[in-house]
Amino acid sequence: MNFWGYKRADGRAGIRNHVLILPTCACGSETARIVASQIRGAVNIIFNTGCSDVAANTAMSQKILTGFACNPNVFGVVIIGLGCETVPHAKLREKIKSMTNKPVVSFGIQEEGGTLKTIEKAVRAARNLAASASLQQKELCDISELLLGIECGGSDATSGIASNPAVGELSDKLIDLGASTLMSESIEWIGGEHVLAKRAATPEIHNQIIKICADYEKHLLAAGQDCRAGQPTPGNKFGGLSTIDEKSLGCIRKGGTRPIVEVLKQAERPTKRGAIVMDTAGYDISSVTSMVAAGCNAIIFTTGRGTPTGNAIVPVLKVTANAQTFSWLEDNIDVDLSGIIEGTLTITESGDLLLKEIYDVCNGKLTKAEAYGFSDIAVDHVCRFV
């Protein structure tokens, strides 16, 4: 199975060909937004960190920024810095250049003499990159180049019963075709971690999965928070999910049944192919941010209560099995799987339907959030700002 994508020098394949306008810190975000708004084919992110951070937070924000730049859906990067942030634009640029040979240029607002002068230079640079990007032809790429991120958010009881098993079926089909899938949200393994760990390809992976859950609970307890007090969320409870265990046992079904071949730290790039899991927050925006930084080309997102979320770099395909949610939020949700609950659609048929949808998205079909230009981002933090 092949799709038409953009082959990158590092061997990966993009399903989009964006010019990314990347701020180094919050202070570069508005300038980056204005630059992106001037150039067809450019996308930007709003970054809320990059300054006044402890080392662990800086390490996470750098993983996100470099991961976004290296994502195969990105053709080239224009970095907008300020000048006094923790990692200045030239340093970030050189770091990205050491990881990828795509074109990267950078500007600093303090060096250039303000936002307008920076915008002038950056728009010109972005225009040149967009012109180069427009010349790159799509090529047939093997489906094994697809790394699909699997996410859920705004879950209700329909998620675990129907849409998550359907996405699990999709994941199994993709892995059997040679592609890879990435499931995250480790806090939402708690209570189902013993079931998830049964899929581990090795005893080491089994124990990594258990340990991630134990460590997550300890981390929150150190901050005075019982994970069972925050999970399920009020919306989850309203939607019929009573405990974290019930939520997790439904959540993990979206990962399918194939052996888990690798466990990643947050925002890390996989080294293996197949079913992969990553330690991230259950906060969906943060989890998607980390999966995009890890190199996912597309995200499939199940929801029960509905969400508009999208990502600047990677198309987010949203599905629900809640008929009321689909009809009420049809402008935000791509695929209706309510037939599973009504008994008119099997899980196997749903997997086939989603495979077709993902195949179309790989070939360029815009998801609804993508067409609206949505670009949610949340960088996980371990500590207060300093």
Next chain:
Amino acid sequence: MTKAILLDEKDNVATCTSAAKKGDTIKILGGGEISCVEDIPIWHKVALCPIVKGEKIFKYGEIIGEASVDIAKGGWVSHENIFSVPRDYDNELI
């Protein structure tokens, strides 16, 4: 008729696919019928048998929590009457 989905034969709850009113008969997809003893919102769980305080709640064939009060057969099972039991991670390691 109101329906509820039973996911595993070990389960003592089923998930209602529409709102149920007290006195309704709920058809359990997966076997049998049950009389609903209180109003239950859509997507919430109905108890398939009497559940006493301290008893485990099963869904997906797995434990999702423990009853904090006695729950009648046909009653509403929610975050108000069940709670999550802490994990024993050390014993799960292999």
